[in-house]
Amino acid sequence: MSHRSEVVATPLPGVFVTLTDSARSFPRHWHGNFGLGVVDRGAQRSASGRGAVEAFAGQCLTHNPGEVHDGTPIGDTARRWRMFHIEPAAMARLFGVSSSADLEWHAPVMDDQALRSALDRAFDASTAAGSTRQTADSSDSVLLEEALLLAVGRASPLARSPQAVRPDGENLTIVVERLADDLKQAPTLDELAALVGTSRYTLVRQFGRRHGLPPMAWLLQLRLQRARERIAAGWGLADTAQSCGFSDQSHLTRLFTRQFGYTPGSWRRATAGHSVARASAF
Incomplete structure (x- = not known):
C-alpha cells in the first residue's frame, strides 16, 4: 500500500x-x-466534527485543534x-x-476556487x-505570511475577530507612501x-482590492521596478540589491529573473546607452 508523507517547517513560527x-x-485521531x-x-x-464528509480533488480541507x-x-x-x-499561537x-x-x-470541506x-x-x-533550517530571505517570509493570512481569512469568515475598521482610500495612500518611503527597511x-x-487581515484585503496586490507583494514589485531602473542607469548589481532592500545580489537576481523572465545582466546589456524613465509608485 503506497504511502509517502513529509513535513517541513516554514520561516513563520508555529x-x-x-x-x-x-x-x-x-484511524480516528486528532491534532493539537x-x-x-x-x-x-x-x-x-x-x-469530522461536523459528521461524515467526502473530499475530492480541488476541494479544501480543515481541522480544528482536538477535533477527532x-x-x-x-x-x-x-x-x-x-x-x-x-x-x-500562530493562528x-x-x-x-x-x-x-x-x-x-x-x-x-470547502469547494471554493478562490480559497x-x-x-x-x-x-x-x-x-x-x-x-x-535554511537561509530564508526576510522578504520571502513576509510574502508567505501575507499569502497565508489571505488564505486563512478566506477560509474562516465566521471565525474572524470583531469587524475591523476598513481603511479608506486616503489611508491606503498613506500605506503606499510608507511602503515607498524606504525600500531597504520595510514596515x-x-x-x-x-x-x-x-x-492586518482587513488591511491586506482592502489594499489588494484597491492596488491589485497585498502590501508586501506590492512592495516587492516596487523594489524590482526600482532595481530595473538603477541597473539601466549603470548601477552595479550588488549596490542595486543593497539599495532596493534585497538581502544580496543573488536574492535580487533570483527574484528579478522570476519576475521579468531575463537576468539583471541581460537587462544591463540591453539598456546600455539607453535611458529608462522612473515609474511612479502610485
Whole structure:
C-alpha cells in the first residue's frame, strides 16, 4: 500500500507544511493545531466534527485543534493533499487576537476556487521562502505570511475577530507612501495596520482590492521596478540589491529573473546607452 508523507517547517513560527500521497486509511485521531489544505488528487471519506464528509480533488480541507477525524480513500487511487498546520499561537497572531480559543473552522470541506487559489499562492510562497533550517530571505517570509493570512481569512469568515475598521482610500495612500518611503527597511504588517487603525487581515484585503496586490507583494514589485531602473542607469548589481532592500545580489537576481523572465545582466546589456524613465509608485 503506497504511502509517502513529509513535513517541513516554514520561516513563520508555529507554521508547518505537510505533503502526503497515500492509499492508507487513517484511524480516528486528532491534532493539537489548526489545519488548512487542499486535495490535489483522488478523494477521501472521513469523520469530522461536523459528521461524515467526502473530499475530492480541488476541494479544501480543515481541522480544528482536538477535533477527532479519520480518513479513508475513495476508490483505488491514492489521494494526494497538502496542508498548512498552524499552531494555536500562530493562528492567533494571524487574526490579530490574544488567543485562538474562540477561533474555529466552520466547514471541514470547502469547494471554493478562490480559497484554492489563495492556498496555491501560499504554498508557492512557502516553497520560495524555504524552511527555518535554511537561509530564508526576510522578504520571502513576509510574502508567505501575507499569502497565508489571505488564505486563512478566506477560509474562516465566521471565525474572524470583531469587524475591523476598513481603511479608506486616503489611508491606503498613506500605506503606499510608507511602503515607498524606504525600500531597504520595510514596515511590518503590524506597523501598517496600526498606521491606518485596522486589523492586518482587513488591511491586506482592502489594499489588494484597491492596488491589485497585498502590501508586501506590492512592495516587492516596487523594489524590482526600482532595481530595473538603477541597473539601466549603470548601477552595479550588488549596490542595486543593497539599495532596493534585497538581502544580496543573488536574492535580487533570483527574484528579478522570476519576475521579468531575463537576468539583471541581460537587462544591463540591453539598456546600455539607453535611458529608462522612473515609474511612479502610485
